[in-house]
Amino acid sequence: MTSDIHRAVDAVWRIESARIIAGLTRMVRDVGLAEELAQDALVEALERWPSAGIPDNPGAWLMATAKRRAIDRFRRLKVLERKYDELGRELESQVEPEYDDQISDDLLRLIFTACHPVLSPEARVSLTLRLLGGLTTDEIARAFLVPEPTVAQRIVRAKRTLSAAQVPFEVPEGAELTGRLTSVLEVIYLIFNEGYSATAGSLWLRPDLCQDALRLGRILAELAPGEPEVHGLVALMELQASRLRARVDPKGAPILLPDQNRALWDHLLIRRGLAALARARRLGQALGPYCLQAAIAACHARARTAAETDWSSIAALYDALAQLTQSPVVELNRAVALSMAFGPAVGLELIDLLTKEPALREYHLLPSVRGDLLEKLGRLGEARAEYERAATLARNERERDLLRQKAARC
Amino acid sequence: MRFMMIVKASTDSETGVMPSQEMIDAMMRYNEELVKSGVLIAGEGLHPSSNAIRISYPVPGGKPKVTDGPFAETKELIAGFWIIQVKSREEAIEWAMRAPDPHGGGQGQIELRQIFETEELTDNPESIAQENALRAQLEKQQQKQ
Numbered sequence: 001m002t003s004d005i006h007r008a009v010d011a012v013w014r015i016e017s018a019r020i021i022a023g024l025t026r027m028v029r030d031v032g033l034a035e036e037l038a039q040d041a042l043v044e045a046l047e048r049w050p051s052a053g054i055p056d057n058p059g060a061w062l063m064a065t066a067k068r069r070a071i072d073r074f075r076r077l078k079v080l081e082r083k084y085d086e087l088g089r090e091l092e093s094q095v096e097p098e099y100d101d102q103i104s105d106d107l108l109r110l111i112f113t114a115c116h117p118v119l120s121p122e123a124r125v126s127l128t129l130r131l132l133g134g135l136t137t138d139e140i141a142r143a144f145l146v147p148e149p150t151v152a153q154r155i156v157r158a159k160r161t162l163s164a165a166q167v168p169f170e171v172p173e174g175a176e177l178t179g180r181l182t183s184v185l186e187v188i189y190l191i192f193n194e195g196y197s198a199t200a201g202s203l204w205l206r207p208d209l210c211q212d213a214l215r216l217g218r219i220l221a222e223l224a225p226g227e228p229e230v231h232g233l234v235a236l237m238e239l240q241a242s243r244l245r246a247r248v249d250p251k252g253a254p255i256l257l258p259d260q261n262r263a264l265w266d267h268l269l270i271r272r273g274l275a276a277l278a279r280a281r282r283l284g285q286a287l288g289p290y291c292l293q294a295a296i297a298a299c300h301a302r303a304r305t306a307a308e309t310d311w312s313s314i315a316a317l318y319d320a321l322a323q324l325t326q327s328p329v330v331e332l333n334r335a336v337a338l339s340m341a342f343g344p345a346v347g348l349e350l351i352d353l354l355t356k357e358p359a360l361r362e363y364h365l366l367p368s369v370r371g372d373l374l375e376k377l378g379r380l381g382e383a384r385a386e387y388e389r390a391a392t393l394a395r396n397e398r399e400r401d402l403l404r405q406k407a408a409r410c
Numbered sequence: 411m412r413f414m415m416i417v418k419a420s421t422d423s424e425t426g427v428m429p430s431q432e433m434i435d436a437m438m439r440y441n442e443e444l445v446k447s448g449v450l451i452a453g454e455g456l457h458p459s460s461n462a463i464r465i466s467y468p469v470p471g472g473k474p475k476v477t478d479g480p481f482a483e484t485k486e487l488i489a490g491f492w493i494i495q496v497k498s499r500e501e502a503i504e505w506a507m508r509a510p511d512p513h514g515g516g517q518g519q520i521e522l523r524q525i526f527e528t529e530e531l532t533d534n535p536e537s538i539a540q541e542n543a544l545r546a547q548l549e550k551q552q553q554k555q
Contacts, residue, residue, distance in 0.1 A: 011500035015447065104446070211495060218448035268452055268493070 005050045013042055014134040016059040018219075020066060021131055022106035025169050028070055031113055032159030035131060037073075041066035107132075108223045109169050111216075115184040118165045123158035124187045126151050132219070133212050143209050144194065181224075185233050185290060188216050192237050196244075197254075197396065210241050221276070231280035232291030238273030239297035242266040253398050258306040270301045292321040311341035328357040329365075336369055344376040364393035368403060375410055384410035412451065412495050412525040413502040415509065419487035420517035424458045424480065429513075436510035444494065449505065453492040485519075493525070 017038060024034035041062045055061040114127040129135045129143075137155065141148040172180040195209025217234040224230050246260035255261075277294045280287075287295065296317045303309040318334035321327075331354055339347025351370050360366045371386030387407035394400045422429075429437075444450035462479035481487060489512070496502045502522055511518040 007498065007500045008504065011498055011504040014497055014501055015504060211497075215448035215495070219446065222446045222448075272451070 005054070006046065008054060009042070009045055009049060012045075012054070012058040012062070016062060017042075017134040018107060018110065018132045019059065019103050020063050022110040023063060023103065024066055024070065025110060025113070026106050027067070029169060031110070031131070031162055031169070033070075035159070037066040037069050038062070040069050104223055105171070107219070108171050111184055111220060111223070112171055112180055113162060113167060113169060115180075115187045116162065116165075116167050117180070117183055118161055118167060119158050121187070121190065123154050123161070124183070125190055126154045127158045128187050128216065129191065129212060130155055132216055135212065143206060143212075181227060181229065184220070185229060188213050188220070189233060189237070189290075191216070192240070196240055197399075207244055210237070210244065213237060214241060221279075226283065228280040228283040228285050229288045229290045231276045231283075232288060232294050235273045235276035235280060235294035236290055236297055238269045238276060239294060239301050242269035242273060242301065254402060257300065262304065262306075265301070273301065274298055287320070289321060289324050292317050292324070296321075309340070311337050315341050328354055328359050329363070331357075332360065332363075332366060332369060339373055339376075344373040348373045348377070362393055364390045364395075364399070364403070366390075367393065371406065371410075375406075380410040411498070411502075411527065412493055413499075414523045414525055415492040415494060415502075415506050416488050416521040416523060417490040417512045418519035418521060419459070419484050419489040420513035420515070421484060422513060422515070422517075423489040424460075424484050424487065426458050426460070433510065433512075433514070437512075440509055443508070444492065444505070449494045449496055451493040451495050453490070455490040456488060458489075459487050499524070 020038045020041070021031070021034050024037055025031045028034055028037070044065055045058070045062060049055075111128070111132060114131050115124045119127065125144075126140055129140050130137065135143075137152045138148050141151045144151070171177075192210055192213035195206040195211075195213065214234075214237050217230070217237055221230050221234045242265050243257070243260060245266060246262070246264035247255055249255055273294065277291065277298055280291050280294070296314050299310050299314050299317070315334060315337035318330060318337050322330045322334055331350065335347045335350040335354065338350060339345075348370070351366070351373065354360055354366060355370070367386040368390035371383045371390060374380075374383035374386060384407045387403050387410065391400050391403035391407065394403060441450070441453065444453075459479040459481045462481065464477045464479070464481065466475045466477065468475055494502060494505055496505065502524075506520050506522050509520060512520065
């Protein structure tokens with residue numbers, strides 16, 4: 001019975017925690033303190049709800065409890081400092097907002113705070129999952145295969161950094177918005193990608209992380225509906241997630257796009273992805289990097305068989321993306337698309353230029369793609385060497401196995 | 411995990427009586443909350459069974475039988491559904507509890523059914539064993555520190 005309640009409280013927490021922490025941060029002006037107060041309220045819920053039952057509106061109960069604790073704390077502190085006295089009185093006079101624009105504004109502010117550039121990328125990821133995703137430190141540690149104390153420390157330090165830097169609880173405006181939004185989108189996509197092709201460990205996929213990232217993205221799309229790149233990112237994640245089931249064989253080994261059984265693709269997610277991309281396009285701005293990547297994913301999603309893929313459109317989209325990002329990894333993908341559209345020799349020409357690129361020196365996909373093109377051109381000895389080099393560079397065990405198999409068949 | 415929240419049919423939904431404005435507003439608010447929370451994957455309302463077609467297989471290996479609606483057993487029919495993506499069974503229940511009574515008049519009923527996921531993604535025994543070994547190794551390293 002107690003564990004039933006415990007799990008029910010967990011579920012309430014998952015749904016409500018971000019809104020509660022966001023509302024409290026606005027009131028107490030410190031995200032670390034806000035989270036502490038929300039946690040205190042959760043502990044109180046775990047003590048009371050087993051006997052009293054779960055209240056009709058558990059979110060409001062948690063919020064009221066946390067707020068009362070904030071007032072108590074400020075009363076105790078007011079003898080020490082005048083500003084706490086003011087804060088305490090302000091809190092008491094504040095009327096609770098309904099689920100409305102105020103809560104949406106607070107949530108958006110919380111996202112921008114958790115993804116603030118003063119924090120390291122790892123800290124942004126941990127704090128976002130913790131504050132917005134409602135994950136426990138242990139869940140975050142498991143997802144990223146790092147010890148729990150490391151994550152706990154990251155979060156404590158991140159909160160301290162935000163406090164010390166006096167990061168205001170606000171949504172950035174004007175010129176600042178673009179850069180700050182980029183950071184938010186990066187954090188969400190980083191979480192998704194860690195789930196989609198885990199960089200370390202024996203599992204190629206961590207679907208739970210993909211789901212966490214998707215949920216964050218979908219929430220953000222409702223909070224900032226006028227930002228095409230937000231919809232672009234959501235579209236990209238929905239379309240990539242639609243292939244999750246087709247991406248591993250029964251033994252957990254990866255299956256790459258051309259070999260996937262398209263009947264296993266999740267057509268509900270494809271529909272959602274295409275709708276999100278259409279939503280981005282309706283905003284009428286030039287397509288940014290996430291929209292372009294989503295448009296590429298959409299070309300794959302629309303092809304009923306691998307042979308039907310519109311590779312020349314994909315090559316054109318990669319060209320646009322390469323101009324925006326100047327990224328050698330994008331150039332590598334463009335080379336793949338060109339080889340599919342116009343033959344392996346065309347792709348190889350571009351790849352050979354990329355082998356001089358210092359940023360790709362340790363990147364396993366460069367020799368992997370080069371090996372593939374050489375194999376198609378019948379240059380098997382060279383292909384084998386490239387596959388073997390790729391295998392030594394790959395960090396994921398499953399991927400390494402696949403590359404060794406390819407080397408063996410040349 | 412995904413759940414389908416199935417709204418069972420009622421006498422009103424089966425006879426095509428339109429829901430009250432109050433009910434429509436409550437449903438809109440609920441849908442909006444599901445969307446804003448990032449859990450709604452899909453949701454649809456269905457025509458009454460007078461519009462339905464049933465295909466049954468009374469004789470094994472024989473030709474299927476096609477029957478036009480309406481169908482009598484109102485309580486067994488469905489009037490609509492949502493598909494939600496959640497973290498736990500309890501979260502699904504919590505969301506379902508927040509839905510408005512879909513019909514009123516004592517006939518409202520929502521049924522939660524979990525949707526099958528591809529097994530390989532979540533509980534492939536070999537992957538899980540490897541994962542656990544890795545975790546044990548990690549904990550050992552941690553203790554040494």
